[in-house]
Structure formats: C-alpha cells, structure tokens
Amino acid sequence: MARTQAADYDERKDAIVEAAAALFAARGFNGASVADIAERCESSKSLIYHYYQSKEDILYDVMISHVRALEQAAGEATAGAAAPAQKLRDLTQAFMALYVGAANRHKVLLNDLDKLPDARSGEIVAVQRGLIDKVGELLAAIEPALAKRKGARVPAAMLYFGMINWTHTWFDPKGSIGAAQLADMAVDMTLKGLSGAVK
C-alpha cells in the first residue's frame, strides 16, 4: 500500500502559515526571509519548500485563509431575516473579532497585498470586492438616499471599512475599550454619527 501523507501534514502546514503571518506582520514580506520562517517553526528551510513551492505561495495562503474567514462570517451575519442595521452590527462584530483573533494575517493582508503577482492578488481582491458589495447593499437598505445615488455607495462602504480596518494600526484589545465596544461604536458612528456613538 502506498504511503500517504504524514498524519500531521495539515498541522505542520498551518504552523508555517501562522509563523509566516507573524513575521510578515512584524517586518513586511520582503523584510522576513524563508530562513526566518523556518527558524520560527524549528525546522529547516528545506522543510518549508517541501510544503510550499515559493515564498509567494506562503503569502497567498496567509491572505486567502483570512479573507475566506471574513467571507464566511459576512455570509452568516447577513443570512437571517434581521433588519439591515442589525445585520451590519452582527457583521461588524464578527469582523472585529476576526481582526483581533487573526491580527497578524489581517495586517499582512492590508500591507502586503501588492507583493503578490497580479494573478494571485486578483483572487484576493475579488473576495474583498464581494465584502464591499455586501456592505454597500446593507447601507443602501438602511439609507434609501444611498440606493438612489449609485455612485455614493462604494465611497460610503469604504468610509465604513476605513473605520474598522484602520483599527489594526492603533487598537489594543487589552486597552480601555474592548473589540465589541469598538465595533458598536463604529456601527453607531455609521448610523447616527458621533452623538450616537458616544452617548
């Protein structure tokens, strides 16, 4: 009988992605070497190349795994029969939880997407585009004026994403405000502005 994959194949591969995410987040894709990743995994460079054909392939896995998780969370948050404002709140809570739980992958996605060749980055961008559209539809359902002014839908969605995506540069989950509180604050700011967000 032919030998199969090692029993811990998936675990080893995931350990590589996790180590790479941490290093890419800290030093950037070009600032972290494959040797650094190997060292962090307590393995050899050759082992890394057994699991991945190239350094870029690792970067791709770091990003696609994160963006797929966001896609699934967005699907779950918008699936039910809740009001659009409640769906936006659920989606934002799920996103903030993923941003904090996968902070390294999130930072890499936002900083190093253009280090991927166009063909690979296109796949990531397509998933992101779907998330933007989903939020744009929620916002248009919440604010009828947005449904009429088609050209304003993407800018509105991007202002919203700016609030929550920018958190990776400053938010500390151990600080004075929690991730769930911050998510609510961003949603309230979107729905009612400052007075709604801090009251």
Add this chain to the structure above:
Amino acid sequence: MARTQAADYDERKDAIVEAAAALFAARGFNGASVADIAERCESSKSLIYHYYQSKEDILYDVMISHVRALEQAAGEATAGAAAPAQKLRDLTQAFMALYVGAANRHKVLLNDLDKLPDARSGEIVAVQRGLIDKVGELLAAIEPALAKRKGARVPAAMLYFGMINWTHTWFDPKGSIGAAQLADMAVDMTLKGLSGAVK
C-alpha cells in the same frame, strides 16, 4: 575660499525624496533599492549617498516632510474663531488635499513607518500624536458626551482618521467623486452618520 553647496542642492535633494517616495509607495521600502532610486533620478548610486547617509535617512525625509505639512495644515485650520464643526471640516479638506497631492508620501507613511528605527519613528509618531489630539479636542467640543468619557476620545478620533486615511487604498481622484466631496462625506458621517452623509 571654501567651495559652497551646489546652487541646485535643494532641488536635487527634493528630487531624490520624490523619486524615493514613488518607488517606496509602489514596491515598499524593502522592495525598492537605492540603485532603483538612482536610476529614476538619472544619476548614480553614489550621488544618492552624497546627499543621504543611508537608505533609512531617505525614508525619514519622505515621512517627516509629509507629516510636517499635515501639522501646518491642521494648525491653520484650527487657528481661527470658527465653530468646532467648521474647523473639523476645514481640517479634513486640507488633509484630503494633501493626501491626494502627496499620495506617494502618504502611502509610504502608512505602510513603512515601522521600517524606521525606533528613535526616528518616534519623532514621526509624536507629530501624528499631536494631530490625533487636535482632532480629539475638536470632537469633544462638538459632542459634550465625549468630553466626559475621556477613554472614548482617542477611539472616536481614530474612527475618524480611519475614514480619511483609508482612502489611500481605494480613492481615485479621477473617479466619480472628488476629494472635496469625499472629505465632506467623511465629516458628515462623523457628525450625523450615514443619513447626513448621503442626503
């Protein structure tokens, strides 16, 4: 008599910073080489090292020049006797104009700040901190509840900065919406939420 600086010293130095900003923005600090900068300036690598002691020194100049421009714009926008909401609007217009006019420097600032050694990045961060405080004070003047809840002031300011800083990833000044319109939209979203921003 000792030889003085070349008459075009400052122009040449600024050309280097401008070329470096374009290359760092496109490929990242670690992805662009000093030789690339020299080529773009139609000069040699040695000329670059005549004006700058290290690649990091160029990065520092790219960032500090941008952040000083933002600091001055913020000072001018908040100097008068206008109402705080109007000051926030003026400041946002000035910032968006600088973000678009110095798009390369802005992108480098947001992506590669951590490529600077701590001592140098600390100087940049201190200026940024001043901008955040300035916006936090405006927001607290606009919304009294924010003046009471001290811990919410920085998060509120950062949600605002998220909206306008995030634009560098998606905003195209040649698109369907202009920079001035977008700035107003971000201010209205901050003040009144979505319904105020798209009506």
Add this chain to the structure above:
DNA sequence: CCTACCGATCGGTAGG
C-alpha cells in the same frame, strides 16, 4: 560624481 568592488544574505535547489 563614477566604476569597481566588499561582506552578508537573499530565495531556491542539489544529492542522499
């Protein structure tokens, strides 16, 4: 302001 180089380290691959 140029050509000619350096110590080191890069991503990726060889044989076993």
Add this chain to the structure above:
DNA sequence: CCTACCGATCGGTAGG
C-alpha cells in the same frame, strides 16, 4: 520506489 525531510550550497543581488 515512495514520502519526508536534512546539511550544504547554488547563482544573484542587496546596501554601502
């Protein structure tokens, strides 16, 4: 003859 891995080293290029 397979998969899973190792120590050593490749040709090029980085900042200086």
